[in-house]
Amino acid sequence: MKIIRVSSLKMSEFDRKIITDAITRMLARREHSFNEIVRKLKQKGMQTEAFIGILEEFRDADIQSDARFAESRARALYLKGKGPRTIKLDLQQYGVDEYCVHQALEEIEADWFESAKAVKIKKFGEFYETDYSARLKQKQFLQYRGFYQDHIEYAVSND
DSSP, rough: OOHHHHHHHHHHHHHHHOOOOOOOOHHHHSOOOOHHHHHHHHHTTTTHHHHHHHHHHHHHSSSOOOOHHHHHHHHHHHHOOOOOHHHHHHHHHHTOOOHHHHHHHHTOOOOOOHHHHHHHHHHHHHSSOSSHHHHHHHHHHHHHOOOOOOHHHHHOOOO
């Protein structure tokens, strides 16, 4: 009976090491949201009860941070020419709470008006489009990229 207890204890320590290593490898490559790590560990066949405590230890030690993930992801999407609506929806899909999303959008100090204009120029050129259907196409493109109406109007205006 004593051998079984020692064996199960070693297995538990072994499981903890596997889980810790898996989380560490994920976070070594890039920031991950809490929910993203949970999803990936479940995909690897790990039981939630087995890893949730360990993952919370990572969060408590500030090794895993939804705020850092949100800022990193928001900055990357902003630099790719995505608008605030798209960034907000993207972060919510990763399970980042509304407060962290708001903080991330403030931290990147984005000029959404100039960003929308730069995206418009890159796709359609610098000239002001006078044709209604061509301007509508530009507006729809910017809307698809996640910009709000006032950003879009600024980007396609004659100013």
